[in-house]
Amino acid sequence: MLNIFRVLGDMAHLVSIFILIHAVETKKSAKGISLKTQLLYALVFITRYFNLLTFEFGSLYNCILKLLFLSSTFYSIYIIKKYTKEITQYVDNFPISYLIVPSFLMALIFNYKFSFLEILWSFSLWLEALSILPQLFMLQSQGNGDLLTTHYIFALGLYRALYIPNWIYRYYYEDRFDPISIFSGIIQTLIYSDFFYIYYQKVIKNSLKLPA
Numbered sequence: 001m002l003n004i005f006r007v008l009g010d011m012a013h014l015v016s017i018f019i020l021i022h023a024v025e026t027k028k029s030a031k032g033i034s035l036k037t038q039l040l041y042a043l044v045f046i047t048r049y050f051n052l053l054t055f056e057f058g059s060l061y062n063c064i065l066k067l068l069f070l071s072s073t074f075y076s077i078y079i080i081k082k083y084t085k086e087i088t089q090y091v092d093n094f095p096i097s098y099l100i101v102p103s104f105l106m107a108l109i110f111n112y113k114f115s116f117l118e119i120l121w122s123f124s125l126w127l128e129a130l131s132i133l134p135q136l137f138m139l140q141s142q143g144n145g146d147l148l149t150t151h152y153i154f155a156l157g158l159y160r161a162l163y164i165p166n167w168i169y170r171y172y173y174e175d176r177f178d179p180i181s182i183f184s185g186i187i188q189t190l191i192y193s194d195f196f197y198i199y200y201q202k203v204i205k206n207s208l209k210l211p212a
Contacts, residue, residue, distance in 0.1 A: 002061065003169045009162035010065055016155035017072045021079060023148035030084040032149045034092050034138045038077045040099065040131035045069050048124035051117060091141040094134035103127040110180055125180055129188035132156060136195060154199050157192035160185060 020038075024030050049066045107123035135153060163185055170176040 003166060003173075005162050005166035005169055009159045009166060012155050012162060013159035014065075014068060014072070016152050016159060017069075017076060019148060019152040019155055021072065021076055023146070023152060024076070024079050024083055026148070027146075028083055030080040032138070032142065032146060033080055033152075034094070034135040035077065035080045035084070036092055036094055036096050036134040037131055038073060038080060040096060040127060040134070042070075042073050042077060043100070044124045044128045044131060045073055047120040047127075050120050054117075091138055092134065094137045096134060099127065099130040099133060103130065112180070122180055125184040129184040129191070132188070132191060136191070150199060153192075153195055157189070157196060160188045160192060164189065 020033060024033060045066070049070060052063075052066060103126035104123055106126040107119050110126075111118045111122040132153070139149070139153070167178070167182050167185070170178075
């Protein structure tokens with residue numbers, strides 16, 4: 001069942017992707033944008049929405065969102081590669097195997113049913129919690145970021161933060177409690193917490209210089 005917090009969270013997630021695409025298209029450059037983070041998100045969406053191949057579309061809202069997330073993320077990967085000849089020159093060197101392997105192991109341990117689709121779904125949650133790390137690592141390494149890039153990261157963090165009241169709402173009004181989603185989501189929100197502080201201190205005060 002939909003509620004205002006989930007819808008706002010989903011919209012913030014979509015807005016973050018559109019901000020990223022706009023930033024790259026406007027600058028004609030992917031400098032400051034982590035290709036690895038986008039590849040991780042693509043893997044998140046592929047594994048989470050694998051049931052589309054079994055024609056389990058769910059509600060119209062869910063089906064449209066799934067297609068939007070998949071298509072926009074693939075497009076973001078395309079334009080990042082288009083405008084960046086050598087992605088390594090932008091310090092996009094975070095070892096993503098350090099994120100994929102632990103996420104898969106967590107999915108094998110923590111799932112509601114030891115089946116292919118359930119393990120993929122659990123894997124997507126754990127991996128999503130960590131997918132922003134290459135982008136944050138790049139921002140930290142460069143020591144600064146332009147306004148659109150920081151807005152993109154903030155919108156992603158806002159999406160996750162809005163899912164916290166969504167979980168509370170669903171617990172009280174739908175008697176639904178999903179510990180894997182909640183725990184992985186809390187981890188993801190904590191990862192963003194330092195960036196939220198930096199965003200407030202630096203962007204709100206019209207300074208784009210981020211501390212090393």
